[in-house]
Amino acid sequence: QKEVEQNSGPLSVPEGAIASLNCTYSDRGSQSFFWYRQYSGKSPELIMSIYSNGDKEDGRFTAQLNKASQYVSLLIRDSQPSDSATYLCAVNDEFSAGGTSYGKLTFGQGTILTVHP
Amino acid sequence: KAGVTQTPRYLIKTRGQQVTLSCSPISGHRSVSWYQQTPGQGLQFLFEYFSETQRNKGNFPGRFSGRQFSNSRSEMNVSTLELGDSALYLCASSFTGPPYEQYFGPGTRLTVT
Numbered sequence: 001q002k003e004v005e006q007n008s009g010p011l012s013v014p015e016g017a018i019a020s021l022n023c024t025y026s027d028r029g030s031q032s033f034f035w036y037r038q039y040s041g042k043s044p045e046l047i048m049s050i051y052s053n054g055d056k057e058d059g060r061f062t063a064q065l066n067k068a069s070q071y072v073s074l075l076i077r078d079s080q081p082s083d084s085a086t087y088l089c090a091v092n093d094e095f096s097a098g099g100t101s102y103g104k105l106t107f108g109q110g111t112i113l114t115v116h117p
Numbered sequence: 118k119a120g121v122t123q124t125p126r127y128l129i130k131t132r133g134q135q136v137t138l139s140c141s142p143i144s145g146h147r148s149v150s151w152y153q154q155t156p157g158q159g160l161q162f163l164f165e166y167f168s169e170t171q172r173n174k175g176n177f178p179g180r181f182s183g184r185q186f187s188n189s190r191s192e193m194n195v196s197t198l199e200l201g202d203s204a205l206y207l208c209a210s211s212f213t214g215p216p217y218e219q220y221f222g223p224g225t226r227l228t229v230t
Contacts, residue, residue, distance in 0.1 A: 032217045043207055043221040044160070051216070088160065092217050094173060101217045102173040103150040103165030105209075110159065 002027045004091050006108035015117050019076040023089030023108055026070070030093040033065055033072045034105065038086045048074060079115040086110040119144065121210050121222035129228045135196040138225045142189050142210030149191040150219060151183060154205040163206075166191050167213060198229045 003026040013019045021035070032051050036044035050056045050063040050072065062075040072091075076083055088110045094102040122141045130136050142149050150173075151163040162175040166185035183193040189210075195202055205226050209219035 034218065036221075043205075043224045046218055046220060049216055049218050090160075101148070101211070101213050103148045103167065103211065103213070103219070104162045104173050104175070105150070105152075105160075105219060106162070107160040 002030075002091075002093055002106050004089055004106050004108040006087075006089050006111050008111075010112035010114060012114045012116060013079050015079060015081060015115055017079050017115075019079045019083065019113055019115070021074040021076075021087050021089070021111050021113070023072045023074075024070055025072070025089075025091045025093075025106075027091070027093045028067075028070065029095075030070075030091045031095060032092040032101075033063070034090040034092070035061075035063060035074045036088040036090060036107075037083075038088060038110070040085075044088055076113075079113075081115050081117055084114050086112050121208060121220055123206075123208055123222035123225050125225060126223060127226045127228075129230060130198050131230055132198055132200060134198050135194060136198060136227060137192055137194045138206055138208075138227075140191045140193075140208035140210075140222060142191070142208075143220055146210035146212060146220075147189050148211045148213045149185060149189065150209045150211070151191070151193050152207045152209065153177070154207060154224075155203075160207070163193065195227075200229050203227060203229045 007022040035048040048063040089108040090105040150165040165173040211219040
């Protein structure tokens, strides 16, 4: 059973602080990793994707991947109240020999983030 | 570019009935994946379709089925509805090659009474 675990929440940070969200995955064959943001009553919205070890930055968001430790994280700098949402870590771990994705994402249970003014 | 669309957005059905949900992917995306989201189980993969073929299936009973049409639009069907089928049903579309990113539609909220 392939598993994706996220740090238990909820996580509360003050406005302007850095929010740190963590995720571990069980399948060493996993190749692509995603962070989704889901507002209450809405569908998940893709905010970051990462495929190689190291950091990937996009605006206030930084994703970090360490395949040896099977660990992926998301940092949100200068957190804003509008960042308050559930953050979902997802792993794409089923591929053909030729590298074609079989379209299955395995999700963690999500971390609820609250940014208070 | 238009996003993923799903219809209907809300449904109320009675136990024992069946339901069909529809999904139109982003233009150019040929892979459509379906997920069920519930408070207790989170987001779980149902199945994935590509070129009208189901290529991958999650751990759901045979009452859950789907299909894909030649224009990549997809439908999923749930027969003999149970109370536990109440959930948000999400479809996502993607390319099958890099960057493998899946984009979700707004979902269909199904309530079974």
